[in-house]
Amino acid sequence: MALVVQKYGGTSVGSVERIQHVARRVKKYRDAGNEIVVVVSAMSGETNRLIGMAKSISGSPSAREMDVLVSTGEQVTIALLCMALHELGCEARSYTGPQVDILTDSAHSKARIMNIDQARVRADIEAGRIVVVAGFQGVDEYGDITTLGRGGSDTTAVAMAAALKADECQIFTDVDGVYTTDPRIESKARKLDQITFEEMLEMASLGSKVLQIRAVEFAGKFNVPLRVLSSFAEEGDGTLITFEGKGVEAAKIAGIAFNRDEAKLTVRGVPDQPGVAYKILGPISDANIEVDMIVQNIAHDNTANFTFTIHRTEYVKAKQILQNVAEALQAQEVLGDEKIVKISLVGVGMRSHAGIASRMFAALSKEGINIQMISTSEIKISVVVDEKYLELGVRTLHEAFELDT
């Protein structure tokens, strides 16, 4: 008998009918001989409805009270799912985050889980019950309700699985697994049976938004086997996210990720001296603008060019900040481009296999795609190109690395 934690997201529980569908899924796994803990999100639309009411009262509502407000969303789902399970003859019991002591820090709306008291859940499992837990929420040391931020239900599920030493944590989504790239871009994209945690981290942060990145980190840290499955398809084993080297000969390249919504900013001709990077990025970070790639290289006249990418929606704001910074630094000018995309090759295999980068650049060059920026990590190579090359670039690389077979 295996202990499985299953997580169903907002779309999967978006109506009474879908909640009943989830109940049937849960029962099926249960009837197959598993012990089940279910983590659920708020019904899709509910969180936005609640936020809408708050925003009509206050432009900047208190983070503490927002958490009190939005945490009701999952609480509604856990109760309804238990009722649906009861109707199918399953014994089930619901718990809010505070009720099972999902202890977090006090960072309202983006709290981090510190501990889970699994005694109560364990007792229910041993009594033969299905346990239904509200995702996304917890309680801090003062007894205040906290939330983990959007998508945090994935993290709840992984944390529950870690606390209970579950055999598997199954994340049900609207896709049936992790693909070599987005099937809407490359029809030959192939579902991966498994992928390593590190690859998954790179894939997730680069735009294949299947799982919340913090959940994947968490799973890696606590050695929780994670599986992504479709909550709509009746069949299929999804994609298992594995620990590297666990008897698996890792494929060289796992897949191709991309991000459409990037913009690029360059400060040209900054003095090549210590502290410049901080002077440029400090004000950007103070304005809560997240920076993605950062590239700096020396120009010919003892000055450097400093380039970074950000989310496209922050472009205007970031450019304004940079104009002031450039003046203070006596830089030559600020250049920008908001029509760029990032394409990344991801795979643990590239660590031990030389020539991946050159093969990537050759393939893009052959199609006449100009590379504007390059950034590499141990298991990832990212390039920035003109946004018009997104589809062509992804397909070219998918074929060059034979990902369809």
Place this chain on the structure above:
Amino acid sequence: MALVVQKYGGTSVGSVERIQHVARRVKKYRDAGNEIVVVVSAMSGETNRLIGMAKSISGSPSAREMDVLVSTGEQVTIALLCMALHELGCEARSYTGPQVDILTDSAHSKARIMNIDQARVRADIEAGRIVVVAGFQGVDEYGDITTLGRGGSDTTAVAMAAALKADECQIFTDVDGVYTTDPRIESKARKLDQITFEEMLEMASLGSKVLQIRAVEFAGKFNVPLRVLSSFAEEGDGTLITFEGKGVEAAKIAGIAFNRDEAKLTVRGVPDQPGVAYKILGPISDANIEVDMIVQNIAHDNTANFTFTIHRTEYVKAKQILQNVAEALQAQEVLGDEKIVKISLVGVGMRSHAGIASRMFAALSKEGINIQMISTSEIKISVVVDEKYLELGVRTLHEAFELDT
């Protein structure tokens, strides 16, 4: 500086605009130098929306899960009210029932409050904050969420006031106080500045549905001064509910209550022997039908006639049950009348003043109103009359006892 617990019901917080209105009211009392704890209900309509979803999943949803579900209603209100108070520059903090340890028994959907830990609320008050508490809900000794049943927010407010030894508990409703009778029936009805707890109990149970009866009992038990006010009118001191004899010369008669929706059933010719009342009322009670007045008198032939009143909606069901009972008891017949009303004179003064009953009967008789049943308690005389006499009866008594002056 007075410590005041205020309770606003579902209609008073029925929309974002009304919540903002309540926030202004609270601020006004606060600015007048009071320390304030606010208890709120769910936004009107919200509880029914939640129940509707549950009913579409299950005909008889688990009581435990229903409480998890419907308790989200007040949780939404407390968060929104705090946000509205913050916008007005007031420091405020919200708490769910479980967060302030409103400990109840485990009778889901009709739990009774056993204890309130007021330490946390007290600390906030001392720090200068307005405290906003979710009404209607609590937590049992196992950490499960409970609710007090519909209207239970009144009880929460009174219990909070008792625990905090508040100077006053103010219940804001859609009326501006307690009247000598329903102003829609008798335009000369007068708002009472004060009324005793006992009178209030009789008035509430008899149809002047201003306050939840359990809340009034609770207030009496813990000596909490209770005041009913309008949440819509800007002015007025409402009606203070007092302890009898607290320096106040109680008026003889407080008011006239009535109940339109009664029906009457009589089992005629039952053997006049012990156990008959139980044999008749046992099956009625087993069918969860609530009985109001009960009158029994001896008939001429060693048999008795047994009459009781019930809510009109239960008439058909109750009559069917009685047919079987009558047969088993060898009673003569079952008679019924679903066109009756009950009119009651309420006042602590009638204890010490003789002649109230005869004055009441005389006034009714003078108008040709036939009395079908009579029932009395220490501070109440109730009569059952044909429903066509409701308005005439109320007005006649209002005038006979000079309640308009």
